[in-house]
Amino acid sequence: xxSPDVHGETTMMYLARKIKELDQRxxxxxxxxxxxxxxxxxxxxxxxxxxxxxxDM
Numbered sequence: 001x002x003s004p005d006v007h008g009e010t011t012m013m014y015l016a017r018k019i020k021e022l023d024q025r026x027x028x029x030x031x032x033x034x035x036x037x038x039x040x041x042x043x044x045x046x047x048x049x050x051x052x053x054x055x056d057m
Contacts (some may be wrong), residue, residue, distance in 0.1 A: 004031055004045065 001010030016026040032050030033042060 004049070 002012050014026065019026040030053075031046075033039075033046065033055055039047070
């Protein structure tokens with residue numbers, strides 16, 4: 001697992017490409033906003049990720 005910052009995301013994307021070249025599967029842990037999070041204190045990347053992976057209720 002990598003930190004959800006720019007360096008962690010870049011490393012993850014690089015490794016995912018290399019793993020796919022080996023015909024293997026790469027997965028990532030769930031990420032986003034925890035229940036009860038204060039949106040005023042949430043950074044843009046975390047909020048953006050949470051919006052991208054939202055699901056129907």
